[in-house]
Amino acid sequence: MDNGPIAVAGPGKTLLGGVGSDITFNTRYPFAKLDSTNLVSFQNINIFFGYDPPNPDGVSNFSRVTSIYTFKHGYKYIPAIWCIFQRTGFGDQGDHTVTKFGPYGYENGVICVSSVSGSAQFARLKLWADATNVFLGIEKIYVAAHPDPAVNLSGYSLLVRVYCFVNDLSGNDVPFQA
Amino acid sequence: MSGAGIFITQIGASVPTAADYQFVFNSDWPSLQTAFEKTVVVPAGGAVVTVLHRLGFFPLTFVFLTQNNQFVGRADIGNTDVACFIGKQGLYLTNNNVSSSYTANIKCYNLDLQKPHDYTLPKFPAVNQPYDPTVGIKVAKYGKDIHSTDLRDFILHSRAQSPALLSVVTERSAVTSPLGGGLERISYTNPAGYIPWIGGYIGNNGTIYESLVYNAAGFSVQSPGLTINPPATTLDFNPATGGATLIILRDPLILPNPVSVNFNSNPLIGDFETPVTGNFAYNPVGNLEGWSFLGLAGVATNGSAFNNPNAYSGTQVCFLQEGGKITLSYNFPFTGDYTLGFVMAWRLGQINPIAIKIDGSTITTYTVPGAGWNPSQTPSFHVAAGAHTISFEGTVTSSDVTTFVDYITISGVASG
Numbered sequence A: 001m002d003n004g005p006i007a008v009a010g011p012g013k014t015l016l017g018g019v020g021s022d023i024t025f026n027t028r029y030p031f032a033k034l035d036s037t038n039l040v041s042f043q044n045i046n047i048f049f050g051y052d053p054p055n056p057d058g059v060s061n062f063s064r065v066t067s068i069y070t071f072k073h074g075y076k077y078i079p080a081i082w083c084i085f086q087r088t089g090f091g092d093q094g095d096h097t098v099t100k101f102g103p104y105g106y107e108n109g110v111i112c113v114s115s116v117s118g119s120a121q122f123a124r125l126k127l128w129a130d131a132t133n134v135f136l137g138i139e140k141i142y143v144a145a146h147p148d149p150a151v152n153l154s155g156y157s158l159l160v161r162v163y164c165f166v167n168d169l170s171g172n173d174v175p176f177q178a
Numbered sequence B: 001m002s003g004a005g006i007f008i009t010q011i012g013a014s015v016p017t018a019a020d021y022q023f024v025f026n027s028d029w030p031s032l033q034t035a036f037e038k039t040v041v042v043p044a045g046g047a048v049v050t051v052l053h054r055l056g057f058f059p060l061t062f063v064f065l066t067q068n069n070q071f072v073g074r075a076d077i078g079n080t081d082v083a084c085f086i087g088k089q090g091l092y093l094t095n096n097n098v099s100s101s102y103t104a105n106i107k108c109y110n111l112d113l114q115k116p117h118d119y120t121l122p123k124f125p126a127v128n129q130p131y132d133p134t135v136g137i138k139v140a141k142y143g144k145d146i147h148s149t150d151l152r153d154f155i156l157h158s159r160a161q162s163p164a165l166l167s168v169v170t171e172r173s174a175v176t177s178p179l180g181g182g183l184e185r186i187s188y189t190n191p192a193g194y195i196p197w198i199g200g201y202i203g204n205n206g207t208i209y210e211s212l213v214y215n216a217a218g219f220s221v222q223s224p225g226l227t228i229n230p231p232a233t234t235l236d237f238n239p240a241t242g243g244a245t246l247i248i249l250r251d252p253l254i255l256p257n258p259v260s261v262n263f264n265s266n267p268l269i270g271d272f273e274t275p276v277t278g279n280f281a282y283n284p285v286g287n288l289e290g291w292s293f294l295g296l297a298g299v300a301t302n303g304s305a306f307n308n309p310n311a312y313s314g315t316q317v318c319f320l321q322e323g324g325k326i327t328l329s330y331n332f333p334f335t336g337d338y339t340l341g342f343v344m345a346w347r348l349g350q351i352n353p354i355a356i357k358i359d360g361s362t363i364t365t366y367t368v369p370g371a372g373w374n375p376s377q378t379p380s381f382h383v384a385a386g387a388h389t390i391s392f393e394g395t396v397t398s399s400d401v402t403t404f405v406d407y408i409t410i411s412g413v414a415s416g
Helices: A097-101
Strands: A007-009 A023-026 A042-049 A063-072 A079-088 A104-106 A110-114 A121-129 A133-141 A156-168 B007-009 B023-026 B034-042 B049-052 B059-067 B070-074 B082-086 B090-095 B102-112 B138-140 B154-157 B165-170 B184-189 B196-204 B207-211 B226-228 B232-237 B244-252 B259-262 B268-270 B280-282 B292-294 B297-301 B316-321 B325-332 B336-346 B354-358 B361-366 B374-377 B381-383 B386-394 B402-414
Touching: A042 A063, A042 A133, A063 B259, A063 B268, A079 A110, A079 A121, A079 B059, A121 A156, A133 A156, B034 B049, B034 B059, B034 B090, B059 B082, B059 B090, B082 B102, B090 B102, B102 B165, B165 B184, B184 B244, B196 B226, B196 B232, B232 B244, B268 B325, B292 B297, B316 B325, B316 B386, B325 B402, B336 B354, B336 B361, B386 B402
Parallel strands: A042 B259
Antiparallel strands: A007 A023, A042 A156, A063 A133, A079 A104, A079 A156, A110 A121, A121 A133, A121 B070, B007 B023, B034 B102, B049 B090, B059 B070, B059 B102, B082 B090, B082 B207, B138 B154, B165 B244, B184 B232, B196 B207, B196 B244, B226 B232, B268 B402, B280 B297, B292 B325, B297 B316, B316 B402, B325 B386, B336 B374, B336 B381, B336 B402, B354 B361, B354 B386
């Protein structure tokens, strides 16, 4: 690997033979950076659903997104974003959501399924962002012709972890790239 | 800590005595460095886009997707249209959407998915830390000013923290999966009281792709697949088609003192961020909140030719010109008394009072009182549980006047 002017190999590794994460510091490559002075960089959001987000009508519209939380990320560009969530208090609604999917999911992951018959109505966490804000919402998928009811999120919670990186999506982060 | 290397601690901690979690950077363990980055368009229709990274190993890779200047999710995970297969020298992206292309920003990190690591000592991130510009270390990118305040200009900056590696588990430690069917399983036992950030990757004919923790369609369990669970995370895979890797970062999933959002109080039902328009559009179709736009009604983005103010929330607003009208069928969860909150603004001083109706009956008519966004709410109204139609409607049909609307919320209390 071609290292930059300053490079440090990890314990037991050499600069000449090191590949990938063997080189723990390398001025050739910028770090993924989270501003440690900015709480938004590590946003943790606990969402309690005392109220069930609205369903699509299931006839002409099978998907409906309800915005539930927006925060300003503080940058003037679209940052790289990671998201992961934990479901809390979700009971089974016919399809054993937590049992089957586990309590954690990534952005746009399913948070609840209602499926006794297997037709599967479900809701998932939506995350999107522009150059100012990060948006969290719930997308509910409901088809009236299917026998199962729409999922009901009342009484449940999501604990959402969002990383907003200083690194943007312009494609210009890595210097000297071939 | 080894004797040599680069070590940066939080302010107030010294390198020889600092606890693991007090290190902002420690060269004893790898932090994520971006080894390759490229932005490409992935066209609709399934054609394979090849991007050569030439790193010589299978890099941990995230592909961030944007459309109309909005981040809409990551390939494989946040977006089910675009898939990314990771090779030793290149990446292969496909887009199964037949009509919409995506712009993909690819970040390959300096971490080999096939090389196992096993570090210990979970490290909590330095959240909301003070920063003293007189101490620490900064390494600027070539040609960038070392005094820049834009953290993007730096390779390393002690004000910034990078996710660091805890462990990499590969198929070399696999055992027979209890799921049967010839599957094998790799697993990672979480430190006590600590669920780290974990990603799972599965091999497939010489390439690697990110494994889901859910079935994208939501219909059944993805098997084989990744399951994050305390006390351990498991990844089941088919050894006949390739290997598997778990990436475990040093950052816990859950931190104390989260922001609390109570969806009971005033859910946002009208933000009008969709459909995205580059300027303004009458009667747009595809509002994901479910609003319908009738007559001279639509959405406008910041800076549009419609002379709207910048959005109160997000980047788009609704406009109601003359008798333009928006409607939403809303499922009121209980019988009770409700209130709608909203903000409105005039267009160039024009006056178009807006009638707010439930099932066609006017609750109130609101007139924008002055410049800028004006927050207000309706009087409370009583409805029975179930679907009712909310509408906002311009009342002046005799002249070209417009009112802008944004940030419609609803709150209610149950009553008989």
